[in-house]
Amino acid sequence: MVSLGLYALEKPDVRANVCLSCHVGSDAPGQFVDHRLMAAGHPRMSFELDLFTALQRHHDEDVDYFLRKEVSTGAQVWAVGQARALERQLTLFSNPNLNMDGIFPEPVFFDCQSCHQDISDDPNYRPNAVLNPVRPVTPGQVRFNDAHMIMLLAIAEQIAPNEADALRQEIKAFHASLSGHGDRSEASEALQLTASRFATFAGSADFNRERTLGLIERIADDVVTDRYTDYAAAEQAVMAIDTLLSSMVAADQVALSEVDAIRGGVELAYDAVSDSNRYSQLALANALRDLRADVTGLR
Template identity: 30%
Template sequence: MKRFGLALLAVVLLGMGTAADAAASAVAAIEAHRHLGVASCANSVCHGASQPFRDSNVQQNEFAIWQEFDPHARAYQTLTNKASQDIARKLGIGDPTQAKVCLDCHADSIAADKRGERFQISDGVGCESCHGGAELWLNAHADKDVAHADNLAKGMYPTDRPVERAQLCLSCHMGTKDRMITHRIMGAGHPRLSFELDTFTWLHPHYKIGEAWNRRKGEWNGVRDWAVGQGVAAENLLDLVVDERAGWQGIFPELVLFDCHACHRVMSGKQWGPRQGTGLGPGVVRLNDANLVMFRHVLAPVDADAAKSLLEQTRALHKATTQSREATFTAARRLRATVDGLLAKVAAFNYGPENLDAILASIEADAKRGEYRDYASAEQVAMAAQSVVVAFENDGKVDADRAAVLRARLDALYETIKNEDAWSQQRFNTALSALRAAAP
């Protein structure tokens, strides 16, 4: 698959329970079996080859790629640097390489009694952090005669399924009630979190999607991954909002759930302006609704009426946050039920080349209404635009010359969000219009 710009990106839905519960279930599934350690996968005849195998369903050099290029491999080492040590000192949690709140996302933080002889916590976010404890499927998954479904039944995590992959990734890259990067942690110096499933899937891939992959696991659809990821992230946000323990800290709500730039901006800027999607006036701290905004665009080719309803319910949630905790919970639960009811429809939808313009048109219409006054939403738009542009190429809707123009305009769009402290809605909207004008 062709990927460019900042980074490049058979759905089975978990139809029961909340997103937070699903994320907790994803972590539970990863931790269900003994973790044998990265070394168990690194043999030259397993995934540690220096070059791809010619007659294999997989490249066999995944370990080498992970070790050299994937930041997950260095996640534990990050905890040893000065910035991490400073954060830990400010939080009063001691050595970050020993603190569970850090290890949960910077390492394969499996319980001691679930660690095999070759397991090392210093390996960082290794194979089994995402693929699950390998004690039952390590040998079987190397056998070409063993079906993928059989490996899943033995504890391999279904990372090929967008919903389940989103639930697992978001458990760290967004946070759940048990794995939250709180405002307190960010106040101590932790970077702001930003995640989009399709883009982040292709940031540092250690596998290729081809005929063999599709035959075993079903056809890959990057735009559908983007769409599903937005829905799961929206559910995750709403579940945290109504969680009495995770969503509230004393008399304050958990501020990490709100838009950072609603507060963290130059005091003398006088830059406030209305946003139709919130209905709020100046001086009101607002929820970070970027994923809810994007889920409306997800729905553009699927159900336009549902997209309008989602906008109304999102506005109702914003208004409820100015009234009371009870009103906020009621509005959030109603909106959460709406998203949940639509997610299966989105996951089953065939996002093909005929649907892409509807998505871009919906995104551009929001730009004209001033919806990207919030940096977080614009950031998500850039990643969405990338997924759509890649789909144009993969679906053969553009020739080489048009593709080059689209790539250049996508890069120009990313350039406008490169520095959040120098964010300009006008520059972003201009770049977005130029990208849309070049689209087929």
């Protein structure tokens, strides 16, 4: 049926590119959501491939399906989705027909809370902007939505530690280029190519029990939690942990009863990101610290 025009959606890379065309957008006519559409009521842009697949699953993957199809783990699907989402985001951002709105950069590429936050004349008011350790951006500057960068860096630190530092430097160079330090096109292209390479690598990586547990622990680690200064990245972190635990259950790497026993910790993490307008990094950090201890107990 693929020869007749259907897509081999069992392949994470194919599924990612098809889903991203709507959930993030493309340069095809009518497939790019700009900030003017957001102002008209379009929901905030968010994408997580494996969880979105599960939430709108249209069939059960039974024994016959596994015999006919090349089936990937949820962890693989998640990792490929993160890498391809970043690649697509940067591809659109590099498109001169899409990345400007009049004299301003197209706002849809940037973090919503950079602008959408409380404004007060109260002398006791304190802005809620927090410096991010992997983003050389000072308060007052509009921040690029780097949620997928932060997730991809966590993936790299766990499954490709030899390449993690280079990715970290590329992320910093990209953010610096938006502040006028360095060539923006060059920095964007370099990071885009790295994301594409990681997508290929993640699609064939072995997300075994130890590696997946290590990845969950890394996402919930204090060092990485310090990067969740913005809601979008925090949301991705919580969805990732939920997705990776579900992947482990589906792959018989951990018993469902064991995950159910720590489900309360996952729900507390979800509570911390339940409202983008009231997001508290401290509340999330506390929830993830407890959840990390629960996950370590699965070893």
